[in-house]
Amino acid sequence: MALHDDGYTFALADDVTRTPVRYTNRYGIEIAADLYTSKALDETATHAAVVIGPPHGGVKEQGPGVYANELAKAGFVAIAFDPSYNGESGGEPRHVTSPEIFAEDxxxxxxxxxxxxxxxxxxxxxxxxxxxxxxxxxxxxxxPRIKAVVTSAMYDISGVKRNGWENKGTDEDRRTPLRAIAAQRWADVDAGHPALQTPFPKEFRPEGLSPTTAEFHEYYVTERGHHPRSIGAFTITSEAAHINFGELRWLTDIAPRPILLITGDRAHSRYFSEDVYAQAAEPKELVVIPGARHIDLYDDTALIPFDKIVAFYTDCLR
Structure with a gap:
């Protein structure tokens, strides 16, 4: 899916309206979002709404818009947003990643x-x-105003930063990057601005990459998902916040509100969804899509189970 003339990685449905909107979060940061509604929406009645966030490093013109487009076709009011400090949203310095603020968004x-x-x-x-x-x-x-949660190809960014991949990290694995981040803070002080991680390359060259990195590049670097505001890099010192924040500790507090976890049987991230499913209280459901990799759940409308998602929200947001 090449970048369309409108700057999006997918085609807007003929029966859906997309409207750019702006609002602020409780930190006073302006959030850039797109409001998706069916052209047949009766605005004299009230409807269910779904707020949709992107992959870590993604923007609203990519996966969130794909989901919002489909949900609007089904009659939901859908909002796809850029996280604070990223995309078209406000916040300085640019490309900060914050577990607290991203949840607040x-x-x-x-x-x-x-x-x-x-x-x-x-x-x-x-x-x-x-x-x-x-x-x-x-x-x-x-x-508790959030009445239902769906995750798709879920990553627990803070959990993996603190506990390591598949929860196999050691104490030294956690302390080593903290020492590097501390040194980077002094470097940022001396430079007068925060340094960024290495951004995505301009060309897709999978040779020499790990399978996981190659998969991400397949989406973000090629015309399938490339967007100029999705650069794949955050400020280096942001990492400390994720290590300090830790894993999702209060999942049981979501009950009795329902959770639907969607992953692929080929997704390298599958264990995140399985861990949350094991820790969360009922009602909860885990759906594993045959043949789906992690990135396929960003945009592949043939694999993303939109019928299941629509039925879930229809039932839970009655």
């Missing part, structure tokens, strides 16, 4: 949705793709 989306006259405040859910899956769950732990 979901609650800010709930604020905005609930302010629309045709949205029922008791019928608002969230949907997080990849890293936003963890942030959506984190938001729901403390924001």
């Amino acid at each position: 979901f609650s800010a989306g709930v604020d905005y949705a609930g302010g629309l006259p045709y949205v029922d405040r008791e019928r608002i859910g969230v949907l997080g793709i990849c890293g936003s899956g963890g942030f959506a769950l984190s938001a729901a732990q403390v924001d």
Whole structure:
């Protein structure tokens, strides 16, 4: 899916309207989002809404818009947003990653949705793709206004930073990057600005890359998912916040609100969804899509189980 003339990686459905909107989160940061509604939406009635966050490092013109487009076709009011400090959203310095603020961005989306006259405040859910899956769950732990949570190809960014891949990290694995981050802070002080991680390359060259990195590059670097505001790099010193934040600790507090976890049987991230499913209280459901890799759940409408997602929200946001 090459970048379209409108700057999006997918085609907008003929029966859907997309409207750029702006609102602020509780830190005063302006959030850039797109509001998706069916052209047949009756604005004299109230409807359910879903707030949708992107993969970690992604933007609203990619996966979130794909999901919002489909949900709007099904009659939901859908909001796809850029996280603070990234995409078209505000916040300085650019490309910060913050587990607390990224979770807050979901609650800010709930604020905005609930302010629309045709949205029922008791019928608002969230949907997080990849890293936003963890942030959506984190938001729901403390924001009971969120009535239902869907994650797709979920990553727990803070959990993996603190505990290592598949929870196999050692104490030294955690302390080593903290020492490097501390040194980087002095370097940033001396330079007068924060350094960024290495961004995505300009060309897709999978040779020499790990399978996971090659898969991400297949999406973000090629015309399939490339977007100029999705650079694949955050400020280096942001990492400390994730290590300090730790894993999702209060998943049971989401109950009795329902959780739907979607992953692929070929997804390298599958264990994140399985861990959350094991830790969360009922009601919960884990759906494993045959043949789906991690990135396929970003945009492959033939594999993403939209019928299941629509049925879940229809039932839970009645």
